[in-house]
Amino acid sequence: xxxxxxxxxxxxxxxxxxxxxxxxxxxxxxxxxxxxxxxxxxxxxxxxxxxxxxxxxxxxxxxxxxxxxxxxxxxxxxxxxxxxxxxxxxxxxxxxxxxxxxxxxxxxxxxxxxxxxxxxxxxxxxxxxxxxxxxxxxxxxxxxxxxxxxxxxxxxxxxxxxxxxxxxxxxxxxxxxxxxxxxxxxxxxxxxxxx
Numbered sequence: 001x002x003x004x005x006x007x008x009x010x011x012x013x014x015x016x017x018x019x020x021x022x023x024x025x026x027x028x029x030x031x032x033x034x035x036x037x038x039x040x041x042x043x044x045x046x047x048x049x050x051x052x053x054x055x056x057x058x059x060x061x062x063x064x065x066x067x068x069x070x071x072x073x074x075x076x077x078x079x080x081x082x083x084x085x086x087x088x089x090x091x092x093x094x095x096x097x098x099x100x101x102x103x104x105x106x107x108x109x110x111x112x113x114x115x116x117x118x119x120x121x122x123x124x125x126x127x128x129x130x131x132x133x134x135x136x137x138x139x140x141x142x143x144x145x146x147x148x149x150x151x152x153x154x155x156x157x158x159x160x161x162x163x164x165x166x167x168x169x170x171x172x173x174x175x176x177x178x179x180x181x182x183x184x185x186x187x188x189x190x191x192x193x194x195x
Contacts, residue, residue: 044068044128046079057131060193062086067131077116080127097125103171104194111162113182113192132190138178140187155181158189 046066047055058065063082070077087094104115104127114130134140137155141147147155159181166173173180173191180193 043071044077044079045071062090068128076131076133078129078131080129082125082127084123084125100194101125101127106169107166107171107194109162109165111158111189111191112165113190129192130190132182132184134183134185134187136179137181137183137189140183141178151187154187155189159191162189162191 046068049055054064055067056064057067057078058080060080063080063086065078065080068077068079069075082097084094084097087097101115101118105118108114113132115127116130117128119126119128159176163173163176173194175193176191180191182190182192184190
């Protein structure tokens with residue numbers, strides 16, 4: 001088998017990941033609209049470090065991401081906590097956060113970080129998301145220093161899958177960079193940060 005045929009067949013196989021557009025049901029998101037999300041949030045405990053501080057696994061301009069555990073099934077999740085005052089201080093409205101939550105709850109795709117639920121109190125939004133233990137693509141590239149062609153190809157196709165799915169559903173990301181691409185334990189790509 002020549003190398004050209006091999007590359008073509010790999011591309012064809014990767015195209016199987018593409019998800020066709022389906023009916024997206026937009027949930028009713030707004031200030032304290034859905035008490036079921038708050039009940040779901042109560043099943044989670046943010047894990048602590050040895051010095052009894054919340055275990056931070058990521059930070060952003062307006063948020064911190066904490067490692068948490070579901071009390072009922074002991075699975076790990078990421079809780080992204082966004083301070084309302086940070087949003088307001090930037091001159092934006094809280095409607096931006098409601099829109100992000102509303103959209104992200106509908107995005108179910110193998111290459112997009114899953115948002116399972118959210119909780120809102122007077123100070124914060126808390127987003128309960130899929131926990132990806134391999135960190136960001138940015139950190140992975142810095143650690144490896146160089147990616148081989150096959151690995152780069154796999155990452156590239158998976159990123160395209162996520163973008164393709166977003167565009168099919170009339171969304172754009174606007175901030176695609178290695179810091180907003182997470183990796184799971186099998187080094188599968190998951191696009192995140194829809195703010």
